[in-house]
Amino acid sequence: MRRVIWARSIAGEARDCEATGRSSVLVRAGLAVVLALVLSAVTLLAIPGAAGAKSKLLSSGPIHLPIPNNAPTGVFSPIGFGKKGTVKDLNVAVRISHPNVSQLNLYLFKGEKYVPLATTVGGEGNDFGSGTADCAGSFTVFDGAAPTFIQTGAAPFNGAYRPQQSLALFNGDQSKGTWRLFAYDDAGGTSGLIDCWALGVNYKKKK
Numbered sequence: 001m002r003r004v005i006w007a008r009s010i011a012g013e014a015r016d017c018e019a020t021g022r023s024s025v026l027v028r029a030g031l032a033v034v035l036a037l038v039l040s041a042v043t044l045l046a047i048p049g050a051a052g053a054k055s056k057l058l059s060s061g062p063i064h065l066p067i068p069n070n071a072p073t074g075v076f077s078p079i080g081f082g083k084k085g086t087v088k089d090l091n092v093a094v095r096i097s098h099p100n101v102s103q104l105n106l107y108l109f110k111g112e113k114y115v116p117l118a119t120t121v122g123g124e125g126n127d128f129g130s131g132t133a134d135c136a137g138s139f140t141v142f143d144g145a146a147p148t149f150i151q152t153g154a155a156p157f158n159g160a161y162r163p164q165q166s167l168a169l170f171n172g173d174q175s176k177g178t179w180r181l182f183a184y185d186d187a188g189g190t191s192g193l194i195d196c197w198a199l200g201v202n203y204k205k206k207k
Contacts (some may be wrong), residue, residue, distance in 0.1 A: 053088045054205050056081070059198040060181075062134040067098070067183045069191035074134040074184025076109070077194050085175040085203035091168045092117060092199060093139040094181065095129035098192030101155045101188075105115060108142075117142050117163040118150045120186070125155025127192075135196040144168055175203040 020042075058079050065077050092109075094117075098104055101122040107114045117147050131137035138158050142150070144167050146160035153161050185191045 006139045011089065029083075035146045047099040053202050054083070055200070055202050056083060057200045059135060060194075060196055062196050063194060064133070065194040067096075067104070067185050067192050067194060069185055070188040072184055073106075074182055076182050076192070077197060078180045079197075079199050080178050081199070081201060082173055083175055083201075083203065083205065085205045087170050087173050087175050087201060087203050088142075089202040090166060090170050090200065092163075092167070092181070092188065092197065094142075094197045095133065095135065095137045095139050095195045096183070096192060096197075097127055097133045097195055098185075099125065099126050099190045100124050100187075101128060101157075103185050103187040103190065104192070105184050105186060107168075107182040108167070109182055110173065110177060113169065113173070114169055114182070115163060115169050116165050118157075118165060121150050121164075122153070122155035122157065125154040129195075130156045130158055133193070133195045135198075137195065139196075139198070142167065175201055 043196060058081060060079055063077060065075055067075055076125065092108055093154055094106065096104070096106075102120050105119040106117040106128075108117055127139040129138050138156075140150075140157040141160040142163040143160045144162055146162045148161050150161040150164060181194065181197050183194055
């Protein structure tokens with residue numbers, strides 16, 4: 001099985017590589033899944049490709065983007081995807097620092113279309129993901145095949161969770177273009193940062 005592995009060290013150096021054969025990274029057969037693991041100073045996100053499809057993982061890099069306090073206008077963080085194709089499956093991984101995640105609302109946008117990932121979940125817990133507040137930390141992964149819905153999880157939501165609405169809404173859409181993570185804080189008192197996020201796309205390349 002062919003897959004793309006994205007790795008980033010604490011220093012922020014990243015590489016995309018093509019891999020074949022077996023891997024020590026835990027993978028699930030079938031459509032794409034993104035798993036976030038912390039192995040020493042390296043984070044690995046693996047996405048196995050479905051038959052006839054390509055897989056690509058892209059990262060924002062460490063951005064530490066402020067989320068405005070109690071502001072519905074929020075903040076967008078873009079990731080550009082340069083490969084033309086039809087989306088077959090999609091996953092999102094986030095590392096966000098916030099002292100009260102129940103104030104946060106997270107969405108994935110492509111053009112005017114959007115999917116709510118997590119809105120006011122987690123009670124008064126801290127953060128999405130844990131460890132270092134950058135791309136080397138542990139991520140919260142939004143994956144439609146995960147067994148646990150984000151609404152029933154607890155901060156910091158390490159590992160894979162189903163988003164509040166299905167990312168399959170993007171299936172069949174054009175993969176090329178700008179994908180945007182949108183975050184807004186809906187209460188006063190505390191706010192946070194988008195430290196890093198990543199997008200995993202399984203797509204069928206257009207001929």
